[in-house]
Amino acid sequence: MSRQKRVAVTGVAGFVGSNLAKRLLDRGYSVIGVDNLSAGTLENVDGRVEFHEADIRAPEIYPLFQKTDAVFHLAAKTCLPECVNNPLEAASVNVLGTMNVLEAARRANVRKLIYADTSAEYEGINEFPTNEEKIRPIGVYAVSKHGGAAFCESYRELHAMNVTVLRYFNVYGPAQDWRRVIPPVMSSFIIRMLQRELPVIYGTGKKRRDFVYVDDVNEFHLVALEDQRTNGRIFNIGSGINFSVNEIYRLVEELLGSGLQPIYKPDLPGEAEITLADITSAKSLGWKPRIEIKDGLKRTIEYLQNKVLKANVSLPGV
Numbered sequence: 001m002s003r004q005k006r007v008a009v010t011g012v013a014g015f016v017g018s019n020l021a022k023r024l025l026d027r028g029y030s031v032i033g034v035d036n037l038s039a040g041t042l043e044n045v046d047g048r049v050e051f052h053e054a055d056i057r058a059p060e061i062y063p064l065f066q067k068t069d070a071v072f073h074l075a076a077k078t079c080l081p082e083c084v085n086n087p088l089e090a091a092s093v094n095v096l097g098t099m100n101v102l103e104a105a106r107r108a109n110v111r112k113l114i115y116a117d118t119s120a121e122y123e124g125i126n127e128f129p130t131n132e133e134k135i136r137p138i139g140v141y142a143v144s145k146h147g148g149a150a151f152c153e154s155y156r157e158l159h160a161m162n163v164t165v166l167r168y169f170n171v172y173g174p175a176q177d178w179r180r181v182i183p184p185v186m187s188s189f190i191i192r193m194l195q196r197e198l199p200v201i202y203g204t205g206k207k208r209r210d211f212v213y214v215d216d217v218n219e220f221h222l223v224a225l226e227d228q229r230t231n232g233r234i235f236n237i238g239s240g241i242n243f244s245v246n247e248i249y250r251l252v253e254e255l256l257g258s259g260l261q262p263i264y265k266p267d268l269p270g271e272a273e274i275t276l277a278d279i280t281s282a283k284s285l286g287w288k289p290r291i292e293i294k295d296g297l298k299r300t301i302e303y304l305q306n307k308v309l310k311a312n313v314s315l316p317g318v
């Protein structure tokens, strides 16, 4: 009998990693997860995951990847203001940490690695929808993620590792980190409105974002893992549609009927005006995003109502 396939997920206690682990387990893989719990929480981690609390920069991760068929590398410093305030730490985790994960994978003879890259790679590109061809990362987060991607490319060339790079746009859904000082826009609106507080919009609210629901991202994770045609390639993972922050407010308000008007605060620096993914490459492999924004928002509201509000936790001050 062939053994059950074993997949490692770094950043397994975070938003995307915890959702990915569940999807892999449901698909029949065994999952080993690594996270130092600097941003993620144990509560997010499915009980079936073989969990290791470890830093991706430490040599302790080397033995963990033995007999592993593939690695999803998601662990990263993801909070933009934290990256700006502590650029050395961001570079250390996102560049050197990625290097160490690649090295651990090479030493354990792992043949496949999937790297979680970001649409922030397109910060300086003003062509919409944006395809995978040109990048221009500018900010600390974007450049540090680019550094990690460059090492992935190097390991692909030097060690014939099957690397697939996924450039996620704005992923949303259950388990998104709502504890941040400035939480992702949807979670922030939903929690504040449920708590009868005014939602906060930074800037004019006209910035447009390509939002993609986490289950749709997971469907492409499976394609990246199982379809050999993804080896050595880069894919945008978005929905191919964008919404302004003001539109997101209106959609959430339609669902909640809170009657609360947003308050506008000064813009946050370093954020792109528009993101919009050209998803032609990912679609050419038979994948397409299926969850419409209203449906995704409904599911996110349900999660936040059950997990966050029932636990009587309040949103950090904004």
Ligand SMILES: NC(=O)c1ccc[n+]([C@@H]2O[C@H](COP(=O)([O-])OP(=O)(O)OC[C@H]3O[C@@H](n4cnc5c(N)ncnc54)[C@H](O)[C@@H]3O)[C@@H](O)[C@H]2O)c1
Residues within 6 Å of the ligand: 010, 011, 012, 013, 014, 015, 016, 017, 034, 035, 036, 037, 038, 039, 040, 041, 054, 055, 056, 057, 073, 074, 075, 076, 077, 078, 079, 093, 097, 116, 117, 118, 119, 145, 167, 168, 169, 170, 171, 172, 177
């Ligand atoms: N969520 C999005 O919209 C989005 C968009 C583009 C790219 N990405 C990328 O996807 C990946 C996952 O993002 P997310 O939204 O789930 O972020 P997240 O912050 O929720 O998860 C990241 C996880 O990595 C862990 N981590 C951080 N430093 C670590 C270290 N040194 N050692 C071990 N673990 C460490 C954190 O504890 C956290 O659980 C990241 O690589 C991010 O850059 C996410």
